[in-house]
Amino acid sequence: MDLLALLRKESITVRRNLGLILVLLVLLPGGLVAGTAVFEQTIPRDVPVGVVAEEGTTEDDIAIAEAGMVAFATPVEYESAADAREGLQREEVYLAVHVPGDVLNESGEANVTIVSDRAFVPFEEPVNESVGVAESEIDGLVPADVTVDHEQVGAERSxxxxxxxxxxxxxxxxxxxxxxxxxxxxxxxxxxxxxxxxxxxxxxxxxxxxxxxxxxxxxxxxxxxxxxxxxxxxxxxxxxxxxxxxxxxxxxxxxxxxxxxxxxxxxxxxxxxxxxxxxxxxxxxxxxxxxxxxxxxxxxxxxxxxxxxxxxxxxxxxxxxxxxxxxxxxxxxxxxxxxxxxxxxxxxxxxxxx
Amino acid sequence: MTDADSTHDAGSDSASRDAPDGDDSSLALVDVTKRYGETTALEDLSLEFRPGTFHGLIGPNGSGKTTLFALLAGLTQPTSGRIERADATADVGYSFQEPRFYPSLTVRENLEIFRGFVDDPPPDAWTETLLEELRLEPAADRRADELSGGFRKKLDLGLALIKRPQYLLLDEPLADVDDYSRRRITSFLDSYREADRTVVVSTHNVAAFADQLDRLSVVVDGDLRYDGPPAEDVVSQYRTLLE
Structure with a gap:
C-alpha cells in the first residue's frame, strides 16, 4: 500500500507540474529526434566550396568544374585566389578549387588545384575523399585529362x-x-x-x-x-x-x-x-x-x-x-x-x- | 466583505474611504485595489501609517495583509489607487512571512551584504545590536540555510532592520520564535518606534502584540473592517470585529 500511495503522490505531482513534464518528457526527446532530421548523411554533399578561375579560364570551364563538384559540394565563386583563401579562413567555404583554362582542350592536360585549411582538422579525411571524387567527376565531364593537386594552407594542427x-x-x-x-x-x-x-x-x-x-x-x-x-x-x-x-x-x-x-x-x-x-x-x-x-x-x-x-x-x-x-x-x-x-x-x- | 460604513461604526478616528488625513511623514494607501486575475486581494482600501506608532495589521489567513505589505514595500503595484509616502527618502524595511536571505551566506554575512545596499548605513555597532537583541549571536557565523526555523525568522527580522528604516513592516515576525526571544524582540521593537519610527506588524495572533499596539487595523477578505485605537482587551475587540 505504501507503494500505491507513493505512486499516487507522484501522479499528483506530475499533474501539478505539467509544464515541466511537457518540456522534459515531450519537447526534449521530441526535439532530439527532430534534430536528427538535419543530419542526413556522413559523406559531404552540401559543403560550400570556393571556385576560383585561373588565367584564361572561361565561364564554360567554370560551369563544367562546378558541375563536377555538385555531387559533394555547393560551389561558391571567388574573384581571386586571395579572396578564396579569406573565404577559407572565414569558413565561408571549406575547400577552394582553382580551375585552369584548358579543361575543354581535348588533347591537353588540365591541373585542378584544391586548397584546404589545416585548421579544420576533422575535415581532413573528407577532404582527401573529396579530392578523389572531384578528380573522377571532373575528368568524366571534360575532354581534357584532369589531374587534381591537393594544397593545404595554415599550420599543421592536431x-x-x-x-x-x-x-x-x-x-x-x-x-x-x-x-x-x-x-x-x-x-x-x-x-x-x-x-x-x-x-x-x-x-x-x-x-x-x-x-x-x-x-x-x-x-x-x-x-x-x-x-x-x-x-x-x-x-x-x-x-x-x-x-x-x-x-x-x-x-x-x-x-x-x-x-x-x-x-x-x-x-x-x-x-x-x-x-x-x-x-x-x-x-x-x-x-x-x-x-x-x-x-x-x-x-x-x-x-x-x-x-x-x-x-x-x-x-x-x-x-x-x-x-x-x-x-x-x-x-x-x-x-x-x-x-x-x-x-x-x-x-x-x-x-x-x- | 464589509461595506465602508462599518469602518466608522467600529470607532475609527481617522480612517475613511477618502484619502487619509496623514501628516508630513506618513505612509499611506489611498483607494487601493489589488487584483490577481479574477481574484481581488484588496478592495478600495485607504489606510495610513503614522510616525512613532506601533501599528497592528490584523486579520485571518488570506485576508490580504501580505499583499498590503507587498504594496507598501514596492514589490507590486496597485491595480488602482496609489501609495503615498510623504518623505520620499524615508525607507521601508520588510520582514517577510517566509524568510528571504542568501542561503549560502552566514547570518553575519547576510547582514553585512544588505547593510551595503544603504547609501548612508548605520554604524557597525548597529549590526552587533541586532545580533544581540534578536538573539542571533549563537548563529552569527552559521550558514543561513542550516539555521532552524526560529533563527531563520530572526535573521529575516534582522535584515528588515539592518538599514534602520523609517517604516518597519513585519509579517508574522514571531512565528517559530522561542518564548524568551519573543519577549526580547517585542521589547526591542517597542523601543524602536520611539525615535519617531513606525512599526507595522501583520499577524493573525493579535494577543502576541496586545501590549504594544498604538493603533489597530483589521482587514478581512481584502476589506478594511476597522482602523482606530485598540481597545483595552484587544483580543476580544478583534473577535467581535470578526463576528
Missing amino acids: LSEFLVPTGLFAFVTLYALVFLPYQVRSERLVLDRLQTESRLDTVVASKLLFYGAALAIPAAVVAAMAYWFGYDVTVLSPLSVAVFGLTFVYLAAVGLAVLFALGLRQTALFVNLGLALAVFGLSSLVYPTGFFSSAQGTISRALPTYYSVVTTRSAMLRDAPASLYADYLWWLVATTLASLVVLKLALAVYERRR
Whole structure:
C-alpha cells in the first residue's frame, strides 16, 4: 500500500507540474529526434566550396568544374585566389578549387588545384575523399585529362588542438545557458528582498558582470593546460576574449530571459538545457556547416553561435587578422544587444505578474 | 466583505474611504485595489501609517495583509489607487512571512551584504545590536540555510532592520520564535518606534502584540473592517470585529 500511495503522490505531482513534464518528457526527446532530421548523411554533399578561375579560364570551364563538384559540394565563386583563401579562413567555404583554362582542350592536360585549411582538422579525411571524387567527376565531364593537386594552407594542427576552442565554446554555452540561470534560480527567495533594496535589473546586471568576469578563470586554466600539453593554440587574444565575452552575454541573457519569462520555474532550466543541446547540434562545432545536409547548413548560418564558433576557432588556430572577422563580430554585438532587450522585456513581464 | 460604513461604526478616528488625513511623514494607501486575475486581494482600501506608532495589521489567513505589505514595500503595484509616502527618502524595511536571505551566506554575512545596499548605513555597532537583541549571536557565523526555523525568522527580522528604516513592516515576525526571544524582540521593537519610527506588524495572533499596539487595523477578505485605537482587551475587540 505504501507503494500505491507513493505512486499516487507522484501522479499528483506530475499533474501539478505539467509544464515541466511537457518540456522534459515531450519537447526534449521530441526535439532530439527532430534534430536528427538535419543530419542526413556522413559523406559531404552540401559543403560550400570556393571556385576560383585561373588565367584564361572561361565561364564554360567554370560551369563544367562546378558541375563536377555538385555531387559533394555547393560551389561558391571567388574573384581571386586571395579572396578564396579569406573565404577559407572565414569558413565561408571549406575547400577552394582553382580551375585552369584548358579543361575543354581535348588533347591537353588540365591541373585542378584544391586548397584546404589545416585548421579544420576533422575535415581532413573528407577532404582527401573529396579530392578523389572531384578528380573522377571532373575528368568524366571534360575532354581534357584532369589531374587534381591537393594544397593545404595554415599550420599543421592536431585534433587535440582543434578541440580546444570547440571545448571552450561548449563550456561557455553550458555556463551561460544552464549554470547561470540555475544559480539565479537557487536564490529566487532572496529576490523579493533584493527588490526592496535595489532594482531587479541591477541584480541581474550584477550576475552578468560577476559571472562574466569569472570566465577569466576557466580561460586562464585552458590556456595553462594547452601550454602544459604543448598545444599551439592562442587561447587568450583580443579577438577570442571579445568573442567569449559577447557569446557569454547573449547566451546568458537568453537563458535568464527564459528563466524570468517562466516565472523562475524549474521548467526554465530544462528549456535552457534543450537550447544548449540545440546550440551544440546546430552550430557546426566539429564538422563544416552543410556537411550533414543543406538544411543543417542553412540553420547553422542563421545562428549567432555559429559565428562565435568560427571566430573563436580562427582566433585560436588561424593566423588571420581580426579585421577579417569584423562583420562576424558586429553580428555578435547586434545579437548581444537584442538578447539584452529580450531579457529586459522578460524582467518586465516577471515584475508585472506580481 | 464589509461595506465602508462599518469602518466608522467600529470607532475609527481617522480612517475613511477618502484619502487619509496623514501628516508630513506618513505612509499611506489611498483607494487601493489589488487584483490577481479574477481574484481581488484588496478592495478600495485607504489606510495610513503614522510616525512613532506601533501599528497592528490584523486579520485571518488570506485576508490580504501580505499583499498590503507587498504594496507598501514596492514589490507590486496597485491595480488602482496609489501609495503615498510623504518623505520620499524615508525607507521601508520588510520582514517577510517566509524568510528571504542568501542561503549560502552566514547570518553575519547576510547582514553585512544588505547593510551595503544603504547609501548612508548605520554604524557597525548597529549590526552587533541586532545580533544581540534578536538573539542571533549563537548563529552569527552559521550558514543561513542550516539555521532552524526560529533563527531563520530572526535573521529575516534582522535584515528588515539592518538599514534602520523609517517604516518597519513585519509579517508574522514571531512565528517559530522561542518564548524568551519573543519577549526580547517585542521589547526591542517597542523601543524602536520611539525615535519617531513606525512599526507595522501583520499577524493573525493579535494577543502576541496586545501590549504594544498604538493603533489597530483589521482587514478581512481584502476589506478594511476597522482602523482606530485598540481597545483595552484587544483580543476580544478583534473577535467581535470578526463576528
